Amino acid sequence: MLTIENLHAQVEGKAILKGIDLDVKAGEVHAIMGPNGSGKSTLSSVVAGNEDYEVTQGKILLKGNDLAELDAEERAHLGIFLSFQYPVEIPGVTVTNFIKTAINANRKAKGLEDMPASTLLKKIREKAKLLDIDSKFLSRSLNEGFSGGEKKRNEIFQMAMLEPSLAILDETDSGLDIDALKIVANGVNKLKGKDNAVVVITHYQRLLDYIVPDFVHVLFDGKIVKSGTKELAHELEAKGYDWIKELA
């Protein structure tokens, strides 16, 4: 699904990613953990195509396609979805209109007609139910005045609607109470299948109790310094990140 080879990236001349290798297969859940400033969010931004970051070396492949020359929207059309740590507020555009625009933009890129309104509404209702989202919420302006939990739930709702091949969840657990966390995790679990993959980026092990990873990687100073199974996450929870720094 996703292959990252020796990825180096910088922002404003400052190197952040210093040689990342990662191989995520369809059907897998990977967790990327690490202390603040280790490059976790940069990695997700670079994969999603944020032009603020410059890739200086290495490759990112999605389903065999080299992403180097592709814009963020083209990566989305290939099936990448990034759930933002801080979703952007867009006053004046309702959740429903936004999702409609996004879905039809993706369909257009695939040469498909717009989704019929009735199909779209049915799908919206179904996915909203899955994430315990009130219909009133759907006619509100996108993320405007949303609580932290509502914003994250809305991110997963968009993911559910867009059905990506690769979902990257950047700090989806931050700002969530335990009930919201369960709803979000439950949503993600229902959406994952043998044909798609999930990369969970998190500082804490907490979310991984609910979205159980097949592999855990520890990022430190722009490199993956250790990989393992879900037990590694427990080890990090128990021992903190200090011992990792010695590995680097």
Added chain:
Amino acid sequence: MEFKEKLISSYLAFEEGLDLTDTVHETRANALKIFEEKGFPTKRDEAWKCTSLEALIQQDYSIFPKSEISIELKDVKKYFLYDTDTYKVIFIDGVYSPFLSNTTHDGLDVCLMSAALSKPKYRKLINTYFNKIAVAEESLTALNTSYAKEGAFVYIPKKTVAEKPIEIIHFSSGDEAALWLQPRNLIVVDENSQVQIIERHQSLKEHPVVTNSVTEIYVHKEAYVDYYKLQNDLTTASLIDNTYIVQEENSHASVHTFSLGGKLIRNNLRYFHKGERILSTLKGVTILEGKQHVDHSTLVHHSQPNCESHQDYKGIFSERSEGVFNGQILVDKIAQKTNAFQQNNNILLDDKATVNSKPQLEIFADDVKCSHGCTIGQMDEEALFYLRTRGIPKKEAKALMTYAFANNVLESVQLPSLKKRINGQIARKLGVNLGFDL
């Protein structure tokens, strides 16, 4: 000969055929004196610092329209508000077009200024309101007054709701090489009455045209006026719009100005209060490209207690276009408990586009709530990235954000068919189809 001289020396010819003993004519003659003395505003005038008329008045214009220019309905139908039945007062090159118009005297008057100025039955109204609402000393208004002869006249009697919106449209046919138009509108809305009005100026061919328009609006007690100005003209057309509104107690006057096209547009919008618990609403969306220039100059004079005013102007500027916003709020000492709000937000899409925004609050009362805010910025790159990660291409994402930016002005448009139309115009301007109306 300078154009100013031409305007003054042509006045004798204009007087021919007019009743010179008439009080209205005295008003005209006085106005000409004011214009003669003051001339066109220049950049030395504080209120015209950012907008220069110099290039416009260096040209020569025809000031007397040729009569009998006929236009086929099919050629102009698209400028009318479709799917809504309306009263229409339509002019072609300054001359009334009975064929395109749909006036009425049934329960309310929607007719011609020339009729109102000459017929005895309107004499009282004319004496009470004509040139009484406008600031007569402003030179461009004085120039308009001196040549005031034609335009729309609307009178809504007490306790009357105009059931159809009124469209006032001035076409310029392009048959004259260059044309200087001076329409004069008077709108009087009596107690407890309501009216919706849409005004536009439209060239049908590329040719130089300058419109120096004056509209006086008197809003009596408990009345409601909902006024829309659609400015989406060709880039050879310029407009100086002088609109004056006097409001009495408990009235609401709302003006939306959509400036989407034209060469140079100056909107002078002035509100005056003559009673308490008045609500004044001023909203605008400006979207420009090329070398277009739009200047909004607003004044809300709070001279009575317990009144409220809301100003919200949004501007989106690309290429070398220029925007100016000058918003004056005056609160007299007596006008306690005034709520006056002003907001002017702008997005510059290109490095060469410019905006000059100047809030001007003069507050002499101590128990008031007044606020103003002004922003000039670029499109939020982070928000753009967010939309693009959802598969929305950059161009559509920008359009979506532009829509969103202008939305709170659009959402207060009360006429659904007008709202749809403006949405469509904005979408076309941005070159996208979003597939929904915000």
